[in-house]
Amino acid sequence: MKHTISILLENRFGAFDRVANLFSGKGFNLHSITIGETEIKDVMRMTIVTSGNDQIVEQVLKQLNRLVDTLKVVDLSDHARTERELALISINYQKGTLEELKNICDIFRGKVVDINNKSIMMEITGPPAKINAAVNVLMPFGIKEMARTGTVALKRGEQINIQKNEV
């Protein structure tokens, strides 16, 4: 099963290493990793998408919780969540294909962020499955280069049910 693990981590020397080392030698398939700043100074959020045996994932979560650098560890797979990813995709074009590429970009609500005489660069964002779909459609045109951020995710806010007579 695929797991999306969110870790709040102190931006301390070697913290990143210590987390990476936990995942090594465990037979994990790492799909993506992102580490970015948070709303708190010197605290980073690491989001790891991995697939592996559920028991092993649980074991790693426990070990992560025990690291001095981790402030919070959540397996978001258990929660309603919003997942997003960003991709920069550079595609070769010839005369006649540019309009088609522009249309595909529009369909995926992407943005053209660079163009020259030979290639066009798009920025596409969305859930990882949407990025996969865009890559599949663009592949036949000749993808020159691609950089995907990997997934970030946040728990969705709890929906509070308001009684009808309160409205």
Add this chain to the structure above:
Amino acid sequence: MKHTISILLENRFGAFDRVANLFSGKGFNLHSITIGETEIKDVMRMTIVTSGNDQIVEQVLKQLNRLVDTLKVVDLSDHARTERELALISINYQKGTLEELKNICDIFRGKVVDINNKSIMMEITGPPAKINAAVNVLMPFGIKEMARTGTVALKRGEQINIQKNEV
């Protein structure tokens, strides 16, 4: 100086560890790390934004080049490039502040991706400096949670100068 380093990496067991270990103990300030899929099967692109002594960065680049897992290492700081980042930001709101938050989201060309009775979640993309600006504007409202992907970057295509008489 800030460096944006792009590494093409085989998605091999422990590759991620070996790269992480190179950066440890070197006194680097890691600003962000992303690892995502590329256009090539089993090849990942790692983008590291770091600041540190230029000489040490050069030394690490050489060591990265020597790792069996790395296929290509580029310091994009030397090139014209497009940098992008995505942030999911969840903000508390009270009666009366929702319209203001919606306006801020529009100004940053963001998208509202979740809302409940207490909080609103936005997706904002752009160069890292734009995300910083959005965070600064949203901070006074009370950021509940935030997940930033960290920076991805691609070299801009070379601009080929066409002679005037060729057009």
